[in-house]
Amino acid sequence: MMKNEMVDMHDPANTDVSLEERLVAYLDGELDAEASRRVEELLAADPQVRRRLQRLDHTWQLLDELDTSQVSESFSQTTLEMVAVAAAEDARQNLAAAPHQRRRRWVLIGGSLLAAGLAGFLTVALLRPDPNELGPAERIELVKELSEQQAKSKVKRPTPEDVQGLLRWMFQYATRHEAAVLQALPEPRRQQLARMNPVMRRRLIARLIWQRWQAARPEKLPPLTDHDLADLHQMLSDDTRKWLESKLAAEQWQIVGDWIRQRFQSRRFNRKRPGMPPP
Amino acid sequence: MVVSESSARRYALADPDVRLMLEVRDDNAAAFEELVLRYQGRLITVLEHLVGSYDLAEDLAQEVFLRVFRARKGYVAGAKFSTWLFTIANNVASNALRSRSRRREVTLQPRDSGPMGARPLDAILQASSGQMPARQLDKAEMRDIVRLAVAALGERQRLAVLLSKFEEMSYADIAKTMGLTPQAVKSLLSRARSNLREVLEPYFQHGERPAVENSDDEKRNG
Numbered sequence: 095m096m097k098n099e100m101v102d103m104h105d106p107a108n109t110d111v112s113l114e115e116r117l118v119a120y121l122d123g124e125l126d127a128e129a130s131r132r133v134e135e136l137l138a139a140d141p142q143v144r145r146r147l148q149r150l151d152h153t154w155q156l157l158d159e160l161d162t163s164q165v166s167e168s169f170s171q172t173t174l175e176m177v178a179v180a181a182a183e184d185a186r187q188n189l190a191a192a193p194h195q196r197r198r199r200w201v202l203i204g205g206s207l208l209a210a211g212l213a214g215f216l217t218v219a220l221l222r223p224d225p226n227e228l229g230p231a232e233r234i235e236l237v238k239e240l241s242e243q244q245a246k247s248k249v250k251r252p253t254p255e256d257v258q259g260l261l262r263w264m265f266q267y268a269t270r271h272e273a274a275v276l277q278a279l280p281e282p283r284r285q286q287l288a289r290m291n292p293v294m295r296r297r298l299i300a301r302l303i304w305q306r307w308q309a310a311r312p313e314k315l316p317p318l319t320d321h322d323l324a325d326l327h328q329m330l331s332d333d334t335r336k337w338l339e340s341k342l343a344a345e346q347w348q349i350v351g352d353w354i355r356q357r358f359q360s361r362r363f364n365r366k367r368p369g370m371p372p373p
Numbered sequence: 374m375v376v377s378e379s380s381a382r383r384y385a386l387a388d389p390d391v392r393l394m395l396e397v398r399d400d401n402a403a404a405f406e407e408l409v410l411r412y413q414g415r416l417i418t419v420l421e422h423l424v425g426s427y428d429l430a431e432d433l434a435q436e437v438f439l440r441v442f443r444a445r446k447g448y449v450a451g452a453k454f455s456t457w458l459f460t461i462a463n464n465v466a467s468n469a470l471r472s473r474s475r476r477r478e479v480t481l482q483p484r485d486s487g488p489m490g491a492r493p494l495d496a497i498l499q500a501s502s503g504q505m506p507a508r509q510l511d512k513a514e515m516r517d518i519v520r521l522a523v524a525a526l527g528e529r530q531r532l533a534v535l536l537s538k539f540e541e542m543s544y545a546d547i548a549k550t551m552g553l554t555p556q557a558v559k560s561l562l563s564r565a566r567s568n569l570r571e572v573l574e575p576y577f578q579h580g581e582r583p584a585v586e587n588s589d590d591e592k593r594n595g
Binding site for chain 1: 401406409413414418422427428430431436443515516532555560562566569581
């Protein structure tokens with residue numbers, strides 16, 4: 095009988111089943127004061143009910159023999175890694191689903207700022223007396239040339255589209271080199287991964303690779319092939335792809351590593367656990 | 374679930390795990406790690422007894438934690454965190470058991486009756502009590518018999534027993550976790566305890582071999 099309900103143990107409606115329920119609820123402390131008092135009266139009056147209660151209680155005590163599971167040492171680590179990888183994947187999907195307008199707005203804002211800066215520069219360049227002998231048009235040419243040179247030597251920042259592409263590429267790379275990564279793992283870890291379902295395993299392997307990028311340990315990475323590089327190019331924005339393709343392969347990998355480290359290292363999710371992928 | 378701001382504050386004050394979960398909602402990875410550490414043992418224990426396999430229980434527990442993480446942004450502080458967690462665990466385990474049951478229909482021989490083989494309790498009782506009915510049981514044997522008796526319960530009865538025994542949940546919390554009314558939980562637990570008593574009592578008191586009927590239909594319906 096539940097708390098706040100009245101019990102009449104002498105009611106003919108009290109079947110054997112309902113008596114059992116009341117006794118169990120009494121043992122579980124689920125009866126209110128009045129119902130408990132009635133059960134206790136019945137217990138005091140009827141030795142059969144007393145025996146029944148004792149037997150129920152004894153059976154319940156036997157369940158203390160049940161084991162509590164010993165959690166394997168790696169469980170929490172594996173779980174956190176799996177969740178971190180899932181978080182990275184969610185972030186990628188969210189990015190892909192971001193409203194088009196928002197991206198366009200940022201492009202517009204960026205474009206406006208650039209135009210304003212250029213207008214300001216031209217105004218100053220054309221109106222201010224120049225100590226050099228170059229005319230305004232020549233100076234503009236010179237500035238343009240310098241800007242181009244600077245742009246060539248400076249590391250380009252990845253756009254949101256590039257970041258999305260990078261994450262996509264990471265999973266593809268993990269898939270391609272799954273067997274090699276597994277092979278290089280210590281035996282217990284390999285067995286643990288082997289027991290997982292393939293999707294989960296792939297996520298964890300992507301996560302491992304991600305950690306190695308972040309730790310700047312290229313020697314621990316699976317081979318970075320031209321094929322991988324070509325895949326990566328396909329997933330970047332046109333501008334970034336062209337810019338990246340103008341570099342040597344080794345330099346390109348260096349840049350990709352820098353992107354991965356710089357772009358994601360300071361995210362909130364990494365604050366407590368350095369090396370975790372972004373949410 | 375609609376919970377007022379003041380109720381949410383009250384829940385957060387009353388249950389430290391609700392506070393942790395609110396931090397998880399705000400993307401605090403350390404809080405999530407703390408929750409995993411606090412609940413992993415409890416969760417795997419209940420799941421292991423529910424599904425009868427440690428490996429599967431671990432996989433399911435990971436799935437539960439993943440779902441908790443994915444649901445973090447929509448988390449609303451309510452009652453107890455553990456009730457919410459075990460509600461998710463119940464869903465995950467039910468899906469796994471359903472899918473295992475479907476697979477078994479296809480792959481098992483007609484004589485098989487469950488994940489632990491044909492009438493496992495009978496087998497162990499035959500092996501021990503049939504030969505030496507009055508002897509003292511050793512700890513490990515007793516544990517096996519109790520474990521098998523619990524495994525012989527229907528899925529819903531088993532979960533209610535585990536939540537009550539291991540998690541010390543009230544009927545109201547078990548009801549929330551299992552999507553039942555408290556009255557239904559009361560009946561469920563009463564039936565479960567009667568079943569356990571019927572199975573275990575003759576053995577432990579008189580060394581008699583009890584009859585354990587355990588059809589798959591009964592197991593599913595609890």
